[in-house]
Amino acid sequence: MFAGDTSSRSDLKKEQPPANLSKRPDALPLPLYITNGVFFVLFFSVVYFLLHRWREKIRTSTPLHIVTLSELAAVVSLFASLIYLLGFFGIDFVQSFITRPSHDAWDVEEENGDRFIIEEDSRRGPCAAAMDCSPVPLPAVSMAVVAEPPAVAPTSEEDEEIIKSVVAGTTPSYSLENKLGDCKRATAIRREALQRLTGKSLAGLPLDGFDYETILGQCCEMPVGYVQIPVGIAGPLLLDGSEYSVPMATTEGCLVASTNRGCKAIYVSGGATSVLLRDAMTRAPVVRFSTAKRAAELKFFLEDPLNFDTLAVVFNKSSRFGRLQGIKCAIAGKNLYMRFSCSTGDAMGMNMVSKGVQNVLDFLQNDFPDMDIIGISGNLLLGQEASSSELD
Template identity: 75%
Template structure:
């Protein structure tokens, strides 16, 4: 661990000058030796460089067309090559060396601090030389000692918070430049090369700009390098969300301890009770119906007929093999499964569906779609691509196309709960649950005009698992599409309950799944990373676990409502008289 940087507390008389202070600076510059002014010289070499590059590319293109060997060069080409290297060396020497050295040989902050101290010492020594009284006649030949430099402490604001200590003067200067707007906040990581330090400086600058405290938002204890360029920009800390465990959840003969990140009291406890009821009844069965991520670009033509021509071409089975080859070049896991088109006037929406292995797959399918669009431009040059996503996918929005066609993983999960378990564990009856489900989840949702919301609280469980395992929380919108069905079986003694979820969008690689906490939760479920045996097996297993947890949550909440326990349990577990904000640091 790097030792904290401290300020020097030595007296000035112990400091020795390391540089000579010139009385007059030589005004002569190196650029004065050039035959032309510097800006004209730069313009000449810029023009020469790009001119010869264009000339050489044109010549080589012509040789390729005429099948002339590239190594056969004319006199004009030799002159152009020499001019290219000459201009390149000049431009590199003028512009490139300082830039490269600034990246490769970037001095550490300690070196910058030492240089600042050297400059201060030189100024003090210059003042010493400028004394009118000779040193021998002075009462004290020593300069007055500098007071010990204390760490800079930010001033207390209108809020009550712990003072934030900035360890170096350099940090203080950077904070001031961020506040002043001279240093962009987003560039701190690239300029400093230290993500944790950049977050601390950005955080302090934000507090000074807003006058609001961030004392309850943790900064330490997080790996900011792991999110750079992939998970979050301009971080100032991280939010703590407790993770509870529901289970064991018995699905397809295997037990899972389900991690749930939530701040809603009763949610984990209720899901855990549902898991207990499922386990006592022999476990649930989960079946994967479909696995395919979608992306639907929008393209436009001059006429509706041309849009229809492309629709017929894309949906023709004879063309599917050709389109698959083009699409599949984007990834070794992405494989085109189908294409579905919809026309609105002269606009065509093309919904591509493909497998994506263990990744959630949005980027993967987007790259494949781009390949196909580029390929189609040859036969349909009048096609105008409006956008790579035309909302016919449909991502992060409630949509009937996902409810009907599915997106991601389509899963159905079922279990038969024994009558004794319904009475003893769930504290209700089979008849009450069946009636409540019909009037609430089915009729009530229909009265509300629900789209995929024929359930009690599927999104509660989906969101909690998504946050814990590093999924995209915004995709909870379509991933929570669920219809819960209940029916009395075995002469009315037992309860058959099922959840059908057509668009669970999950992955076990990429995005937030690689962060330490989320990776640990995936490891707990046994689905961390990519499956080595069967590509996509871990993501599919995660989808079945999500469906099983939703089944447990639906069973428990519906039982609580049927038994009249909902308000009582929430008042007991979801209310707190303790002010936890006082315990924040």
Template identity: 70%
Template sequence: MEAGRRSSTKPVQSLKPTKTVSVDEDLTKASDALPLPLHLSNAVFFTLFFSAVYFLLSHWREKIRTSTPLSVVTFSEIIAILAFVASFIYLLGFFGIDFVQSLILRPQTEVWNSEDDDEVADVLLHKEDARKVPCGQALDCSLPPLPPPAPIVTVQKVLDENPVTVLTEEDEEIIKSVVAGTTPSYSLESKLGDCKRAAAIRREALQRLTGKSLEGLPLDGFDYESILGQCCEMPVGYVQIPVGIAGPLLINGREYSVPMATTEGCLVASTNRGCKAIHLSGGATSTLLRDGMTRAPVVRFGTAKRAADLKLYLEDPDNFDTLAVVFNRSSRFGRLQGIKCAIAGKNLYLRFTCTTGDAMGMNMVSKGVQNVLDFLQTDFPDMDVMGISGNFCSDKKPAAVNWIEGRGKSVVCEAIIKGDVVRKVLKTTVESLVELNMLKNLTGSAMAGALGGFNAHASNIVTAVYIATGQDPAQNVESSHCITMMEAVNDGKDLHISVTMPSIEVIDCVTV
């Protein structure tokens, strides 16, 4: 989200950047030697290097066998020597210099091997918060400064490129008509043809109607055209949420940086510490168990017997292929996986499950369900569709059906954390962690009657990632269903930890 602030009743200074963006002074690299993609340049010079070495060794070996002086050099050997020198210089510049400097001159830039990492993390986790206002309202909510980095060139970017909107006499008349109720607030974008101007007028009308100031809510610096007809209706501004990065997280042999949008202190720092422990222990492994989005309409009949007849029809394997063909007409990606029904008297709840490709797929599933309901109306004309969703799905609500059957992505992830990493990074012991997990995450949650809440704070991390990556944060409810298991392994020296999450509802997004 972008930053800016205005007030239609008072002149407000445009937001100034409080920080600078740093860039390296010299970005020239050895990989810029050829106007080719990086992998092609490397392939060319690798091939050239090894070809030249092979050619020279074979020729020199032949000279030794025939007692020919090595000082006698042919034209082809001169070309090979030049190729060897050129490729060696390129490879040294690309791989060698930075690697040597990282070991000798800048050892502190290693991702997880700084000796001071734990001390810095402790300061971040335990430093008392001395802010006078919430982080979301503060101009500078950074933590105490760390030692300065190497000299760099700084580039400033103006965050608020659009000036604060000045209301004209025409705008004043429109505001009065909105306040009087003669002009609907929702129609301003279509009437004015300017989304930002419509937001400013709506904002001022709201202030006059409520008598409350919106000065703390930014208006400028946001593209209101991009949300028209897409997400948020009748906007009056936007909010600022800082985004932090945890990681790298090593999972299935690949490193990921984890974006987290939050105003909760220490959340990113503690997540980052977990990423460090996993990375130093060799990484984690995840497995996708199921992938299927659900939608469950509710229908009503005149008698419970008729509802039971439809239940038996839908759950009959002989009818599934026909229903799948009807369902799949709605999308190129949606494919029906199964139908499970629950009956309550004359009411029947039909839980459809289907794959949705890269999309989260709520609309996709709903269209397929509507196709099936229209098809069923022929054989069951007395069926009354009460709602396309009867909450047996179940979406954005804690439900045992999601905990047991799964919804969206069902995933299990595990890692073995080395004992010395547990002591040095997590500042505890394997035995203590195993005991605490049993008493807190398992027994304590059971005492509370938890539903899918057998974990420490999965919802914190899930919600922060959801907001940062544009997911629906309301689906944190079922996406945070998680059970954390811990066990001492390797004769009690190391910690095996796993999380099982049966209902992660997410749109596939680009890796940061």
């Protein structure tokens, strides 16, 4: 039907083989294999050198930010070799994904055997519906052929096969989003598979009307629907000289009304002022020694400012967001209670704090092999720094 339509040809392009992206060896001053070998050897050599030097610094409690001339040269060589290797091998690897046809593209076969592809927006990807990446509308003559069916309920034969594989256990339910590239379709398939496995209906749980792409990898795994919660508004709240209207999602009666009365009382009394005294999450492990003297030695080591940078590096490697702020210790006989304070970004962060503390304890075990770790949480109270999550 495209043979006589020249206006729709602008939406189609003939599939061409990928351009030859191979590099010419005569473009380099040395033969290609020698150049690659030099940069490979340089890269792994400086990596080994830097790891060896940093390991020695950690053992000798030397701050990592103090570098020698040889270490500085090694860092420069590392970046130079990395840039070369990424530029030489990385470009072809990335372009192999960019230039190959997408699985979501529509293929159209003409009567004469020539193959055409209608391309989608290059920004479009799996679960990217939150962005305005809709393709440019096609002419009416071709829309009837290539119109994308809405992904709502799993009704096709392909969806039916996926549902059966999920029920049989051959396809993990958690991998549907990555496999299908459509979060709503994955939710519908998972929902149907769950109904068949449990024999229970989820008809009362809404499916449509929610953007499942926005929660992918963020706040909910393996969704099967969503629930509606009424949202009330309280305010205005006069805080730090500014007025705020506070939305509250709740099913508890009178909660919004009582909060609104509190906001009104604060408003008529001149408003409230907020002061942030400290922002930190804490964890207090407890260790035991054979003598109180050994416990005191570890206390002095931990509270020595010269050792903080080394301990911070060991602690911070457990997370991109957790950062050690300080350590305070208290001795009770042969027991030493350590309270680690750290920032955790926007998260509550108890898990990242526990991992960081465990890294420090493993590091201390090298210099204090007689240290017996009693618990990762010792329920130590130091003034007002106790964390309610540690009170068992």
